[in-house]
Each structure stands twice: as C-alpha cells, then as structure tokens.
Amino acid sequence: MNSAPHHTASALAAYTVFASIGSTVIPLGTFPLYDALGLGWGNSVIALLHFVLFLWTLAMLLLFLRSKKGEAEDGEKQQCQL
Numbered sequence: 001m002n003s004a005p006h007h008t009a010s011a012l013a014a015y016t017v018f019a020s021i022g023s024t025v026i027p028l029g030t031f032p033l034y035d036a037l038g039l040g041w042g043n044s045v046i047a048l049l050h051f052v053l054f055l056w057t058l059a060m061l062l063l064f065l066r067s068k069k070g071e072a073e074d075g076e077k078q079q080c081q082l
Helices: 005-081
Strands: none
C-alpha cells in the first residue's frame, strides 16, 4: 500500500473482491472433497491448503520487508555521499 499511495483504495477494493470470492468458492468445494476423501482426509487436505497459503503469505511479507530494508539502506548511502 505504501508503494502506491494514490491507489490504496483500489488495492483494498481488489483485495475485498478476491477475499469474498475465495470465501464463497472454498466452502462450496468442500462438499465434493468430503464425499471423495471422507472427513479425516478431507480435513487434512484443507489444513494443508491453509498451511501452504500461510507460507506463501509469510514469504511475500518477508520479501516486502527485505525490499523496504534495501530501500532504506540505499537512502542512507545516498545521504552519506552528499
């Protein structure tokens, strides 16, 4: 959000739309999953999916923080050169 402050509202709107679609589609897909795998394995597949999404989110957060740290270090180097 900080990289494009003029587009923050659009980014939040896009996030809301995709979160709403995901919140609708994922529960609808669980019925065939439970029919095919049963409750035990169906729950395990859903838990694995959530874990993978968590790792993806964590990786994106770490990359974002690393890029912000690099920008801060570049700014300090430029100030030192002046």
